[in-house]
Amino acid sequence: MTSSTPRRTVLAAALAAAGTAATAAPAVAAVPDRAARRPGADPASAGDAGRGHAPAPGLVDNRFWASYTDWRCGSAAGTRAVAGHRPGLVLAAPAGRTDYTDPHTGRTSAWEYAVWTSPEHTPTVPAAEVIASWNAHTPPGTWLQVELSGTYTDATATPWYVLGRWASGDGDIRRTSVDDQTDGRSTVWTDTFAIDDTASGLRLASYRLRLTLYRAPGSGLTPTVWRIGAMASDIPDRFTVPASGPGLARELAVPRYSQNTHVGQYPEYDNGGEAWCSPTSSQMIVEYWGRRPSAEDLDWVNPAFADPQVCHAARFTFDHQYEGCGNWPFNAAYAATYPDMNAVVTRLRSLTELESLVRAGIPAITSQSFLKEELTGAGYGTSGHLMTVIGFTADGDIIANDPASPSNEAVRRVYRRREWENIWLRTKRYDANGKVRSGTGGVCYVYWPHRPSPTQRRALQDLGLA
Known part of the structure; x- marks a missing residue:
């Protein structure tokens, strides 16, 4: 059973073998028209203080810029901070003009x-x-690019790496990641900057993000960016993680959608529904928070298709370079196109942290890889799959809306705590042939409204997300 398109996750051996040719992409350079596939990935078988940053002891650090004060920091060439109920950054006066060949x-x-x-x-x-990850609105005639540059722990610098060229629509540019970016010491794997040889001890000591806003010349239009930031982590290699004890019994009322009811629909978006675990999960959470596309938004979908909003999510998360809907930041950016929504990609360090979100009423979308026999009741194996955690039983088992289900009614699953905890948090695993492959190490998407409840805000602040 295929439940997801293959995901890029970090595998040190693959990184070390990935080559050492340095390529630093210019700001709007063309990129090779081929799908990014992580070397070594198995085919699918089914220091700042302030708002937006709280220290996360060990393993994971989150830093996001989202306040009016944040937008007035750093350096600007033609951008302007705007105040209001949701502060943002806009294009005020062009700093230049360029041609871009899509x-x-x-x-x-x-x-x-x-x-x-x-x-x-x-x-x-x-x-x-x-x-x-970033949250923005790009009206027709606009788009944006996100880049990262940093300093290694040996005091040398990385090039500027492109982490995404993005628009909420698809009429001006094709939403895309950029392949073949490496300096021989680090590499960008679709949506993830990674040190090539972690065993060497080299790490990224600091970084900056660069945001470029584009508009049609003379139009006076502008993207508006409400949030940008990153999750930095150093998760140790591990095939197993320590078991945690149950601490919560709660279930959230999250809508249930199956990706498999869309098999064969719109194959131009990664072969149709069989690979739509990520956008299907994103749509569940968007609707949990009371948002959904309008009837006008869905006019393009065949009226014979049930749950057209899932087709909509697939189209508007699709990465034309990766040739899939599983680009992590693109899913977060899609969720944040809905009114007053925040969305980030992060890592959690434990199942206890995930319980703290659910306790506050915040579901999360988790990424994991496993063999069929490693997750009792799933009925499939996968090299990369997204599902939505909506609660925990009294025994601490995981209640998940798993889109790899035959129908919407079958989406709700209960998975054994110990099995699920390990497949989500590990960074190493064995495939069906006994080869060592990578795991995601606790990656998840977290979406929440701009004005969360006090309890929700505390839970997000504890993780450095709000």
């Missing part, structure tokens, strides 16, 4: 642009991996 359409267009660069951030943990 590698997926071959179309060359001229664009005005402005640039904001974050202050340098020193994570509480020197990082083996960094995953950025």
